[in-house]
Amino acid sequence: MHSFEYKGGVLHCEGVNLDELVNETGSPVYVYSKATILDHYRRLSAGMSELDCLICYATKANSNLAILNLLAKEGSGFDIVSGGELYRVEKAGGDPGKCTFAGVGKTREEIEMALDAGILSFNAESEAEVEFINQVAGEKGVIAPIALRVNPNVDAKTHKYISTGKSENKFGIDFSIIREAYERASKLPHIKVQGLQMHIGSQLTSIGPFEEAVKKVVPLVEELKERYGIEFFSIGGGMGIVYTDSLASGVGQWWDKKEEKPLTIEEYASTLVPLLKPLDLKIILEPGRFMVGNAGIMITEVLYEKRGSAKTFKIVDAGMNDLIRPALYEGHHDIVPVKEPSSFATEPVDIVGPVCESGDFFAQNRELPEIQAGDRIAILSAGAYGFVMASNYNTRRFPPEVLVDGEKSHIIRPRQSYEDLVSAEVIPD
Numbered sequence: 001m002h003s004f005e006y007k008g009g010v011l012h013c014e015g016v017n018l019d020e021l022v023n024e025t026g027s028p029v030y031v032y033s034k035a036t037i038l039d040h041y042r043r044l045s046a047g048m049s050e051l052d053c054l055i056c057y058a059t060k061a062n063s064n065l066a067i068l069n070l071l072a073k074e075g076s077g078f079d080i081v082s083g084g085e086l087y088r089v090e091k092a093g094g095d096p097g098k099c100t101f102a103g104v105g106k107t108r109e110e111i112e113m114a115l116d117a118g119i120l121s122f123n124a125e126s127e128a129e130v131e132f133i134n135q136v137a138g139e140k141g142v143i144a145p146i147a148l149r150v151n152p153n154v155d156a157k158t159h160k161y162i163s164t165g166k167s168e169n170k171f172g173i174d175f176s177i178i179r180e181a182y183e184r185a186s187k188l189p190h191i192k193v194q195g196l197q198m199h200i201g202s203q204l205t206s207i208g209p210f211e212e213a214v215k216k217v218v219p220l221v222e223e224l225k226e227r228y229g230i231e232f233f234s235i236g237g238g239m240g241i242v243y244t245d246s247l248a249s250g251v252g253q254w255w256d257k258k259e260e261k262p263l264t265i266e267e268y269a270s271t272l273v274p275l276l277k278p279l280d281l282k283i284i285l286e287p288g289r290f291m292v293g294n295a296g297i298m299i300t301e302v303l304y305e306k307r308g309s310a311k312t313f314k315i316v317d318a319g320m321n322d323l324i325r326p327a328l329y330e331g332h333h334d335i336v337p338v339k340e341p342s343s344f345a346t347e348p349v350d351i352v353g354p355v356c357e358s359g360d361f362f363a364q365n366r367e368l369p370e371i372q373a374g375d376r377i378a379i380l381s382a383g384a385y386g387f388v389m390a391s392n393y394n395t396r397r398f399p400p401e402v403l404v405d406g407e408k409s410h411i412i413r414p415r416q417s418y419e420d421l422v423s424a425e426v427i428p429d
């Protein structure tokens with residue numbers, strides 16, 4: 001679900017009028033719906049309730065402390081990929097004992113931090129990493145819990161930049177050598193082999209690749225359980241969301257509906273639970289995008305219109321530094337005016353930002369209703385991999401983030417100040 005819809009001709013997030021909100025916060029701004037995030041967490045949890053299941057929210061999708069706190073209070077664990085994310089999770093009241101630590105390049109400092117915090121598991125991505133974790137744990141006189149990430153060599157059929165489960169990807173340990181890797185890891189004195197992990201990619205919109213990967217890996221999990229007494233199997237994240245047609249039906253008939261079908265929790269659970277239940281192990285899920293993607297939007301204001309001979313450009317006050325998905329992976333975001341258009345007549349436009357890069361666009365040749373300078377538009381489904389990928393390129397300030405809760409809105413991060421932009425920099429004398 002999501003909680004963005006027109007009420008009285010103005011886009012609302014839950015009970016908050018977004019035009020009025022932007023009058024206060026300025027533009028651009030990210031807005032998140034608390035109800036949507038909680039709904040996703042609770043429904044996924046309920047869908048998997050036949051299993052001993054721990055949801056470890058993939059922190060990197062949206063790591064604002066308020067969002068992490070929301071999920072921590074629901075009992076969520078966290079999948080982290082850096083020392084910084086561990087720091088955030090602890091600041092937000094998350095339980096490190098429910099944290100899994102992923103990523104191909106963990107540093108000594110990060111491994112020490114995670115050992116000190118007492119995380120649930122290092123999800124190790126190479127044998128060299130396991131040996132290094134063993135060494136660091138040995139120096140501390142502790143035992144490090146680990147899982148190996150297996151690369152099941154399954155095609156996730158998603159964009160090549162977000163596919164991770166094929167042999168040519170840098171992630172995980174090849175399926176063909178994983179048994180030997182477990183055997184060696186199990187002999188290391190400061191390692192306890194706790195589980196097996198996989199994650200085949202992101203934005204998967206069909207159940208097929210998940211099913212294929214789980215079916216392929218389950219016999220291995222059984223073997224590892226028998227031999228090493230592993231306690232969990234993490235099937236990773238990757239559940240996709242619908243980026244088109246993402247406003248409540250009935251409004252916005254102007255945009256091209258691609259008939260994108262969401263992967264539902266029901267389909268995910270009804271296919272995977274029967275495959276996983278016989279394992280009688282703890283099952284870990286690491287959803288990121290699914291949890292927060294459709295729970296957030298970015299609002300930006302149209303500054304200028306430029307009619308070229310070939311194209312019409314609408315230049316907005318947000319740039320690729322604020323939301324990089326279109327530039328980075330050709331990510332599609334539906335765009336709707338904050339004030340509901342009075343006519344469904346459309347024209348093809350490019351929505352572009354002010355950054356000095358041709359990749360700085362949010363939409364190209366998009367049929368949109370009439371929007372003029374001064375109008376505000378909402379870039380939908382921007383809750384995941386949105387703000388977290390923002391940069392200060394062109395010395396542009398980070399936009400503010402707002403969490404809506406019913407009729408109330410909370411600024412969970414104010415717009416960055418110019419002082420803050422340069423505060424860490426030093427001119428040597």
Ligand SMILES: *Cc1c(COP(=O)(O)O)cnc(C)c1O
Pocket residue numbers: 058060061079102103199201202203236237238239286287288289290
């Ligand atoms: C990024 C990542 C996830 C989350 O992926 P989504 O597509 O956002 O669900 C889960 N697990 C690992 C190891 C990741 O790197």
